[in-house]
Amino acid sequence: MTKMVATAAALQQVERGELDLDAPVDTYRPEFAELQVLDGFDGDTPRLRAPASRATVRQLVTHTAGLSYFFWNADLVRYEAVTGLPNVVPGDARALQAPLVADPGTRFEYGINTDWLGRVVEAVAGTTLDVVLKENITGPLGMDETVFALGDARQGNKTPVHLKGEDGTWASAGNVLPDDPEWWSAGHGLHSTPRDYIRFERALLRGGELDGVRILSQEMVDAAFSDQLGGLEMPTEIASADPATTDTLHLGPGWTWGYGLLLNTDDVPGRRRAWSGAWAGLLNTHFFIDRSTGICASIYTNSLPFISEHEAWKLYGDFESALYAAL
Known part of the structure; x- marks a missing residue:
């Protein structure tokens, strides 16, 4: 993510x-x-x-x-x-x-x-993205396990990507991302842990501050959680062009985009409130930040295809429903 x-x-x-x-x-x-x-x-x-x-x-x-x-x-x-x-x-x-x-x-x-x-x-x-993120986001927030390139000591903690075979069983496909790319991608590539990433979510939940460290102003966080499409419509469906990588994304009506966040414009019954911010990682990691309720949450697998309708996507929904039912 x-x-x-x-x-x-x-x-x-x-x-x-x-x-x-x-x-x-x-x-x-x-x-x-x-x-x-x-x-x-x-x-x-x-x-x-x-x-x-x-x-x-x-x-x-x-x-x-x-x-x-x-x-x-x-x-x-x-x-x-x-x-x-x-x-x-x-x-x-x-x-x-x-x-x-x-x-x-x-x-x-x-x-x-x-x-x-x-x-x-x-x-x-004037420097590379790994340095920018370390100096301005992950370092200040104490996200010390969030890095692009894993050293030898961390390789053993890396969860391999899993794919489902024709017989219905899951098997490891190894690692998808290279450890020595030609450039650090802002669209993918960070390795992290749930414990680390929730600190970033909490900072956004709290208006840009966590444990006395401010990474963004309240006003900028408010803008990130506001409709920024300028009148353009968020598609209700994005069809898959590569089923091995992703299923079709069925959003339906009532969504827009802020700064880096998918936003629901209405309450989702039994789940997140209106103007929660969310997004995901290609290997079926998902997070959402509900500022109205005052919670943030995330769920992790390491699997493909993305948003598999009857597995990862369903698990994400079930997790969210269970969380709100327990509040």
């Missing part, structure tokens, strides 16, 4: 006056201006065009810059297949050459927006 941690680091830079959310991304990362919009295919030849506008940093934060993920966009799956461009998971820096699939500001498209946001954060800070 790296994205919200990296987003918080970007919001810190905004508060310090170092980063302008409304500035074009290429102000900080000139190479972003080279990206084009994938507008279809002529046979197996991708059809590319210039974007109608320059994507802003704010659009990276809200997943409205036009970038996508291969597992939720069939055109991007096809583009990677015909061009040989890697996706972002293996840690190859060429993955950032992936085209946009929509003009900036025209729709919510969940994708490698936060990966690019991390590159912006690095440009502003």
Whole structure:
């Protein structure tokens, strides 16, 4: 669940006056201006065009810059297949050459927006993302087990990813993330523990402060938990383009996006209250922060596919319902 941690680091830079959310991304990362919009295919030849506008940093934060993920966009799956461009998971820096699939500001498209946001954060800070997060988020909050690269002493504590075989039994698939990527991704890649990550959740629950350490202002946390889509609609469903990686995400109505957080605009009966903030990690880790009720919670597996409807997603819902029933 790296994205919200990296987003918080970007919001810190905004508060310090170092980063302008409304500035074009290429102000900080000139190479972003080279990206084009994938507008279809002529046979197996991708059809590319210039974007109608320059994507802003704010659009990276809200997943409205036009970038996508291969597992939720069939055109991007096809583009990677015909061009040989890697996706972002293996840690190859060429993955950032992936085209946009929509003009900036025209729709919510969940994708490698936060990966690019991390590159912006690095440009502003003048150092690498691992250092930024350690100095500004994980270090101050005492999250000492939250790191990108695991040393030898920690490797034995790393839970391998599990997949279900055709016979219905779970088996280890080993480790998905490389320990020596070419770049630190703000969209994925942090290793952590439930005990560590709940400290980050609690800081957001408490308005940006925990145990006397403030990582964000109350006003910025309020903004993160507010609708930031600017009139664009949150999709009610995001179809899977790679069933081995993820199921289709069935959200339904009543959701929007803040700064790095999925927000429910109405109470969920028997569960979280309106304007709770939540998100997840690809390997079926989930968290939510309900500021109205005053609780935060998270649940962890290490499995694929993401949001498996009858297993991980159901377990998450059952866990939340049981928690609220016990309050």
